[in-house]
Amino acid sequence: MSYAPEIVVAIIDDHEAIRVGMSAALRASGRFVGVREGAATVGEFLACGSSSTEPHIADVVLLDLNLGDESDPKENAEALRAEGYRVLVYSIADNVRLLRRALAGGADGVCRKADPIADTVEAIVAVAHGRQVISQEILAAIEGDAGYVAAALGPREREVLSLYAAGLEIPQIGRTLYITENSVKEYLKRIRAKYTQVDRPAASKLDLFRRAVEDGIVPPVEPRV
DSSP: OOOOOSEEEEEEOSOHHHHHHHHHHHHTTSSOEEEEEEESSHHHHHHHHHHSSSSOOOSEEEEOSSOTTOOOHHHHHHHHHHTTOEEEEEEOOOOHHHHHHHHHTTOOEEEETTSOHHHHHHHHHHHHTTOOBOOHHHHHHHHTOTTOOOOOOOHHHHHHHHHHHTTOOHHHHHHHHTOOHHHHHHHHHHHHHHHHHTTOOOOSHHHHHHHHHHTTSSOSOOOOO
């Protein structure tokens, strides 16, 4: 009996051996993960999609951080997200600055190339279902990056962001912290302004969730948005 793939994956990596090898491994995973032929760059991948009879050619894109065209991971993630793709960084993940850039661009998670294939498959499934996947090891590396410019949030701002990222609505946050709804809105306005000041804009609720994860304010769990 044959099964239609539950999830379609595409791989963007400038090393053909990685694309071919990972494609074969995913097909053999037994999780019915369909695999599309990937590309060496995001531009090439998006061009293939725009010329295809199926514009949305994958559910999840495995994205390498260091592509041969020296493109910015943040811009790559943003371009893919803008076209409706979920993005799982698939890299040796040894460059924290590039990891931060990809996460700031909307990447849904990070998976190391050294991880077992089974772990990568689980990460793909999680990302496909809307969850954020960042290991504690990766978070620790990000938090330990001394060269990183964090938003200087005060204790109350961190409390508000923590509750907001956890899925609470503004009235609920106000009741929890014994402050008015207008105060909550003002705190959120200040939080967004501070992230913008350090070149980490957070216009949406999901953006704020990502910033909270990056800064260790909340764990990398699925947000309720």
